[in-house]
Amino acid sequence: MKEFDVAIIGAGVSGASVAWQLSKYRLKTALLEKCADVGFGVSKANSGIVHGGFHHSKSTLKARLELQGNLMFEQLQYQLDFPFKRNGILVVAFSEEEMETVRVLFRQGKANGVRNLELCGRDRLLQLEPKLSPDVVGGFYVPNGGTIEPYRYVFALVEGAKKGGVELFTNFKVAESEREGEYWQIKSADGETIRARYVVNAAGLYADEVSKIFGAEEFTITPRKGEEYLLDRHTQASVSKVIFPVPSKVSKGILVIPTVEGTIMIGPTAEMVQDKEDVGTSSDNLHRILTQVKHMISGISVNDVITSFAGMRPTMPGDDFYIDISGKAPHFIQVAGIQSPGLTASPAIGEYVKDLLKKDGLVLVEKDCPKTVLPEFKEIRHMTPEEIDAKFADDPAYAHVVCRCEKISEAEIVEAIRRGHTTLDGIKFYTRSGMGRCQGGFCTEKIIKIICRETGMSPEEVTKRGGESKIIVGELHRGEK
Amino acid sequence: MKRELICISCPIGCHIQAEMTAAGEVEVSGNRCPRGKAYALNELTDPKRMVTSVVACASKELPFVPVRSSAPVSMALIGELLDTLRALEVAPPLASGSVVLSDFKGSGVNIITTRSVKE
Amino acid sequence: MKELNYDVVVIGAGAAGLATAEVTASAGRSTLVIDRDDFAGGVLMQCIHNGFGLHHFKEELTGPEYAERLESAARNAGAEFLLQTTVMDFNLADNENKELLALSPEYGVMRITAKAVMLAMGCRERNRGNIGIPGRRPAGIFTAGLAQRLINMSGLLPGKSAVIIGSGDIGLIMARRLTWSGIPVKAVVEIRPFPSGLTRNIVQCLNDFNIPLYLGHTVSKINGADRVESVEISPLVDGVPDSSRSFTIECDTVLLSAGLIPENELSKRGGVTINMTTGGPLVDAWRMTNIPGVFAGGNVLHVHDLADYASDEAALAGRHILDYLNGKRPGREFPVAAGGNLRYVTPNEYIPGEKTQFFMRSLIVEDDAELIVSLDGQEIMRKKLRFVKPPEMLSVEVPGELTARGGQLSFALNGGGR
Secondary structure: OEEEEEEEEOOOHHHHHHHHHHOOEOOOEEEEOOOOOOOOOOHHHOOOEEOOOOOOOOOOHHHHHHHHHHOOHHHHHHHHOOOEEOOOEEEEEOOHHHHHHHHHHHHHHHHHOOOOOEEEEHHHHHHHOOOOOOOOOEEEEEOOOEEEOHHHHHHHHHHHHHHOOOEEEOOOOEEEEEEEOOEEEEEEOOOOEEEEEEEEEOOHHHHHHHHHHOOOOOOOOEEEEEEEEEEOOOOOOOOOOEEEEOOOOOOOOOEEEEOOOOOEEEEOOOEEOOOOOOOOEOHHHHHHHHHHHHHHOOOOOHHHEEEEEEEEEEEOOOOOOEEEEOOOOOOEEEEEOOOOOHHHHHHHHHHHHHHHHHHOOOOOOEOOOOOOOOOOOOOHHHOOHHHHHHHHHHOHHHHOEEEOOOOEEHHHHHHHHHOOOOOHHHHHHHHOOOOOOOOOOOOHHHHHHHHHHHHOOOHHHOEOOOOOOEOOOEEOOOOOO | OEEEEEOOOOOOOOEEEEEEOOOOOEEEEOOOOHHHHHHHHHHHHOOEEOOEEEEEEOOOOOOEEEEEEOOOEEHHHHHHHHHHHHOOEEOOOEOOOOEEEOOHHHOOOOEEEOOOEOO | OEEEEEEEEEEOOOHHHHHHHHHHHHOOOOEEEEOOOOOOOHHHHHOOOEEEOOOOOOOOEEHHHHHHHHHHHHHHOOOEEEOOOEEEEEEOOOOOOEEEEEEEOOOEEEEEEEEEEEEOOOEEEOOHHHHOOOEOOOEOEEEHHHHHHHHHHHOEEOOOOEEEEOOOHHHHHHHHHHHHOOOOEEEEEEOOOOOOOOHHHHHHHHHHHOOOEEEOEEEEEEEOOOEOOEEEEEEEEOOEEOHHHOEEEEOOEEEEOOOEEEOOHHHHHOOOOEOOOOOOEOOOOOOEOOOOOEEEOHHHOOOOOOHHHHHHHHHHHHHHHHHHHOOOOOOOOEEEEEOOOEEEEEOOEEOOOOOEEEEEEEOOOEEEEEEEEEEOOEEEEEEEEEEEOOOOOEEEEEOHHHHOOOOOEEEEEEOOOO
């Protein structure tokens, strides 16, 4: 049976950040993920915003980790190569009453120590973002806010952690645990078993169930659903900065988000639901979102919508992050209730959890780490013709365009597969193939064939996102039955 | 009994009225061409359809080659024809129009390829 | 980096592009046809059913047969082909030399210059996001064209039982194809009160197999976690789904056949002006876009219901490309407008005194309608039409003598006045 110093349950953004931190030490670490690929739970449907540290009071743990995490992304990007851009956030007000809330947030940001905040009048706002509705009254500008590709970020953290010796177990759904001497014995739903001295519960929506499995604290995670809509990159509404309305008590509101890759996302809604897997979207919500964003950016049109999706925020009573050493189960660290601004806070969550493990007796010995862990991988959409031609000389696949909408080469698909992403969604999240306006209508067949060629799988084994999400159920007869 | 038919001989889709008279003659109106009359006659007696499908092909470039019937096939025979095609495997080179199954069940209908496969 | 130079570059080797290439190459103009796929023929190669060619070749053919004839004609005329080649960028501004940047795994990056460019990229299918079907996102949802390609070209079966959303032609053809491949089709659901596809396809693809067609219904929900498990269907009452009469059909596959969108992302990059109604470029009587020397035809211009018409239109564009290369210009042109009961008319301009074929789509379903052509508000021509419906394109040839004086030409449908 495999033995580890630490087992991290859940390879979302929190678990992946912890894994990345621990990979810098002389430790044997296991990262356990119930899905077919990492980041497939809460993280994949994240809005991808690096928040600016003004929404929450510094008295909360989440605000402190958000402020700290925000500052760590350049360093991480240098080491791990993922799409991230500090393109700034605008909070926009459409009345004097809303301006009052803007001033409160502005003062909170200042008190939190956020730098370069700017209160803006109408003219300054329209200069910063000409696509804003001319009805805007004022707002404030947070230059240190940014955008990130959430799945690419999780992929990079896990890949970096793996380079540092962390062992990843996918399709490992924790089902049972038993304390045996120094060790936790952890059994998956499929009967696979490993042992670890410390356990980190970063199970997202299911952190409550995992806590129960280990006999730790009892609490309830309630999912709060958020629907998002993706617009064609040709939309008239392509803004350059993240546009926030003045927030309400329950959420930061419906945003207009320019993704790092040049598309526009609108959303998310915020709706408490019972079923943790209830990730459906509804047409009422689409129309509500459209009405709200059109108020801010009038050029947005329903005809620009190319796809929709929904995700879940794992919320807990008290509304703060719950990151602590368990008082009930030995050597068990809770990382629960990580909702917004969890992605922004994640680099700091990793460090914080590492420190908690140390406090709980784990011996940390640093090892030599390379400066850049993952080499830069450049996509053809970011290359000049000369650069593509140079790459083509070594590998013709760089000049074979598989996804026409997002201009993805066969070389990028193969790279995703070699980095361990063998489901259609995994490849989509890594490369963007199928994320464009045709939504995979033209490239799905080609990608299935490339997966089969590279991995030796049969077409019937290829899935959308693991489990029973098969694309092809059989083949036509070939000759004699 | 008068039957309202929509001619499928070509994409125009003429609305045709057809009736079998007491004398066993078929009266047809609404058609724009002789094919419409022939279609109506067939629909009342032995309806036929063109069959198009694919047949397994031992080729590097194309795993299945498209085929069609050389003439419409009696609807009663189509199920059996499709089963027969499923059991076939052909090999290149194949010119478009190559016969892969001839005179199916004595109907005079051949099954021919509709795409050329070089290797 | 490979540098190439041609008189004419045709982008897209489908029903349209091949027809243009034959015309320009036959006249001795050096012609290059570029296509992204591994073979020429475009979507025709997966349309293994019959129904092609009656108009263009006076003979009924299947898609691949139709495509091979067009391809041989173009090749025999001297057209050259670059397959597996994707045009990445355009510089169309220079009137003498249009510059294209293309990629292929055989030649790498290519810079191609041409005196004239033909846009023949065809169209793409509307997908789930475009039509806004709510619910979860399990595997098992395909556009009809993707399912068609999987089955007909790769022999891969996309499911065990299906519901088809939308009654477009590809969806109807796929209903028969799935049935013949052993995949029962439980229903076709169409939001409009009339079918979107050709009548003959309703007859031979649905009625022959007793597949129910739910007109005026919508799919209100797709259920299933990993793979589709069922769909919920609701009738529309005054345009709103009536949930009290919803019903559920079990299936593991959903096919979408809800319309096509001309694929003009490249055109837009090149500065071509797009008609907001058709999604295709605005063109004059020559099928020339706002950029001199850049032409368009086939489904990239407006979605045709017959491949034959796409080929004809592209061949016409080809003849005007020759005019253009020979130094001719269309001269003064006048605008064309769609009037009552018509969604659009193409081309968008005409040359006074020249016989012109116009294509248009109706907004209404009507037996015994009349098409009225007016010049500056004055009726110049009237044509009786036996059956009029949105899925079937209408066309009319207006003789040159009727338009000799110029002015705004408008077309309108009159529902028979009853």
